[in-house]
Amino acid sequence: MKRISVRRSRVHGRGVFALQPLSAGELIIEYTGTVMSWKRAVTRHAKFGTEGHTFLFGLADGRVIDGSIGGNSARWINHACVANCEAVESEGRVLIHALANIKAGEELFISYGLTTEGRASASVRAQYACRCGHRRCRGTMLGRG
């Protein structure tokens, strides 16, 4: 049974929504894609564009999973500074779990915390600005580097 679906988001472009209630801690989906360096991924996306969507998921070792290559619907999960889902990295795989009980129809969010190699340039910062609208919004999808 399908538990999530991709459709238009109020926050940004497309988003992923729960089709049925999800319980805190429940495994929702694996974040799939191609693992590459942050630098290569950013260069690639600056070149080809992704309609403002960020299909990059930061790994602990500083590399990223690029969900635009071989990725599944997890790549449409939007970032929010206060998220209802969490991505847990284990042996190079990233699994998305619910952090809280989520009602059917709610949009799923994770906190990306992308790590940049060195100081992010103004254009990179602009590309990864956060507009989640939460009162505790940090204004960026980038982690503290």
Ligand SMILES: [Zn+2]
């Ligand atoms: Zn935010």
